[in-house]
Amino acid sequence: MASPAADEDLPQVLLIKNPPAFAVLGEEHFTSTKFRYLKAFESSLPLHDFLAAHGGSVRAILASLSVVDASVLDLLPEVRVIATTSAGLNLLDLPECRRRGIKIANAGDVYSTDVADYAVGLLIDVLRKISASNRYVKQGFWASKGDYYPLGSKQLRGKRIGIVGLGRIGYQVAKRLEAFGCSIAYNSRKAKPGVSYPFYQTVQELAAKSDALILCCGLTQQTRHLVNKEVLAALGKEGVVVNVARGGVIDEKEMVRCLVEGEIAGAGLDVFENEPEVPKELMELDNVVMSPHCAVRTRESLMEVGRLAVGNLEAFFSNEPLLSEFEDD
Ligand SMILES: O=CC(=O)O
Numbered sequence: 077m078a079s080p081a082a083d084e085d086l087p088q089v090l091l092i093k094n095p096p097a098f099a100v101l102g103e104e105h106f107t108s109t110k111f112r113y114l115k116a117f118e119s120s121l122p123l124h125d126f127l128a129a130h131g132g133s134v135r136a137i138l139a140s141l142s143v144v145d146a147s148v149l150d151l152l153p154e155v156r157v158i159a160t161t162s163a164g165l166n167l168l169d170l171p172e173c174r175r176r177g178i179k180i181a182n183a184g185d186v187y188s189t190d191v192a193d194y195a196v197g198l199l200i201d202v203l204r205k206i207s208a209s210n211r212y213v214k215q216g217f218w219a220s221k222g223d224y225y226p227l228g229s230k231q232l233r234g235k236r237i238g239i240v241g242l243g244r245i246g247y248q249v250a251k252r253l254e255a256f257g258c259s260i261a262y263n264s265r266k267a268k269p270g271v272s273y274p275f276y277q278t279v280q281e282l283a284a285k286s287d288a289l290i291l292c293c294g295l296t297q298q299t300r301h302l303v304n305k306e307v308l309a310a311l312g313k314e315g316v317v318v319n320v321a322r323g324g325v326i327d328e329k330e331m332v333r334c335l336v337e338g339e340i341a342g343a344g345l346d347v348f349e350n351e352p353e354v355p356k357e358l359m360e361l362d363n364v365v366m367s368p369h370c371a372v373r374t375r376e377s378l379m380e381v382g383r384l385a386v387g388n389l390e391a392f393f394s395n396e397p398l399l400s401e402f403e404d405d
Contacts, residue, residue, distance in 0.1 A: 086112045087135040089389055090127075090152065093117050095140035095161050096373065097382030106382045110393040111136065127151035136392060138385050145169040149176060157398070159388040161381045163187050163245070163372065164322055165402065166295040181388035184400030185244050186381045187372040192248030194371035195290050195320045196256075198344025201365045202316050203230045203288075208362040228341070228363060233257040238286030240279055240302065241293025241321065242268055249290055261285060264293070279303060283310035288318060295322035303327065308334045316342045320371045323349035332357050335364060346371045 089111045091098075098106055103113075114134060119126045124147065127134075131151040137144060139160040146169055149155065158168060159181045173180060201207050205226035212224045237253050239246045239262040250260045250273060260273045263282045267275040276282035279302055283289055289311055293299050303317065303326040311317065317340060319326055328349040334340045335358065342363035348354050351369055358364045372381075387399045 083112055086110065087393060088112060088114045088133060089136045089138050090131070090134045090155075091115050091117065091138055092123065092142035092144070092148075093140055095138065095382060095385070097140075097161060097378040097385075100378055101375075101382065105379065106386050108386055108390055110390045113138070123148070124151065136389055138389065139168065141167060143167045144173075146172045149173070149178070157181065157389070157392045159385040159392075159398075161385050163191070164294055166322055166324075179392070179398060180402040181385070181392075181398040181400050182402045183372075183381050184384060186384060187377050188244040188248050190374050190377050191245045191292075191320050191371045192252055194346065194367075195245075195249050195292065195318055195344075196252050198318045198320070198346065198365055198367075199253075199288055199290065199316065200232055202318070202342040202344045202363065203232055203235075205229050205362065207365050211362075226362075230341075235259075235287040236261070236285060238262065238276070238279075238282040238289045239273075240264075240282070240289060240291045240325075241299075242271065242273070243292065243294075245320070246290070246292035249292060265298075280307050280310045283307045283315065284312075286311065287314065288316040291317070291319045291321040291325050293321050293325060295324045300324050301327040303331070305330045308340055311340055313339060313341060315340050316344070318344040320346050323347045323351065328355065335361060 091113050094117050114130060116123055116126045128151055133154055134152050135154050135156060137155055137158045139158055141162055144158060149172060155178060157179045161183060163183045165182060168180065205228065208226055209224060212218060218224065233256060235258045237258045237260050239250055239260060242262040242264045254260055261276060261282060262273050263276045263279050308330060332355045335343060344365045346367045347369050354366060358366060384400060391398050
């Protein structure tokens with residue numbers, strides 16, 4: 077019987093940042109007998125210097141919200157697979173990976189229901205003013221100022237919801253909001269076969285027919301600032317925008333102006349263009365609910381996504397098909 081490989085004989089998997097799953101749940105849940113981790117984040121060296129010194133034999137990357145571009149890959153000539161714990165792939169240079177024959181495995185369907193729940197939560201909060209009511213109680217105003225009438229509060233039932241990006245997450249949002257008595261329409265790169273929700277060719281047309289736009293698409297060159305001045309104008313004074321995609325999908329400056337000037341009714345935002353910076357104008361607005369990019373973060377999904385990433389890497393090192401290979405169409 078072959079003796080187990082000594083640890084230093086195992087292939088190396090680069091961790092650029094400590095994945096949230098490891099940080100929150102403990103790395104011991106994510107070890108493997110098929111590879112070992114090389115932890116760039118533990119070094120005091122700048123990333124590129126660290127990789128220049130140690131990257132030569134790295135075979136794989138386990139990425140979590142870290143930039144992997146050509147300058148990083150140049151220092152990792154042996155890398156053939158990137159397993160990422162993210163659903164969104166905007167920090168990976170996909171054309172460069174394709175050119176170098178590097179496979180990508182992402183979070184697959186792990187986060188879809190959690191992010192969909194969160195999008196619905198943000199929408200309900202913006203419409204019903206739950207966070208604003210919470211502040212009213214906690215600041216002691218109920219007792220000192222009397223009953224609270226959130227006059228902007230609006231019903232969810234009957235609202236026309238426009239979903240931008242009817243992928244795994246968008247579809248789960250649609251199913252949930254149908255159950256709340258909303259009507260659903262969508263915009264995607266193309267109409268989805270077998271989907272009966274009305275499809276709109278452009279986000280502007282969709283916005284014009286929606287009370288709330290929910291952004292669930294990936295951030296690509298095509299979707300950057302997809303929600304621009306014209307789209308926000310089409311959404312109109314009663315319209316709400318919810319973003320669980322990426323900050324860059326909205327022209328944030330324009331959105332802030334629309335919110336401050338009352339040109340749209342409100343926003344529920346989990347993501348921002350320049351995280352962790354958040355436009356200061358939004359801090360005081362009760363019609364804006366914000367969170368620090370945590371729609372994906374549940375204990376269960378952290379565990380599942382960490383295990384999936386390890387499973388993908390083990391599959392790769394066993395010459396088996398990846399469990400959740402991302403195929404760019
Ligand atoms: O936003 C988080 C992710 O894409 O995983």
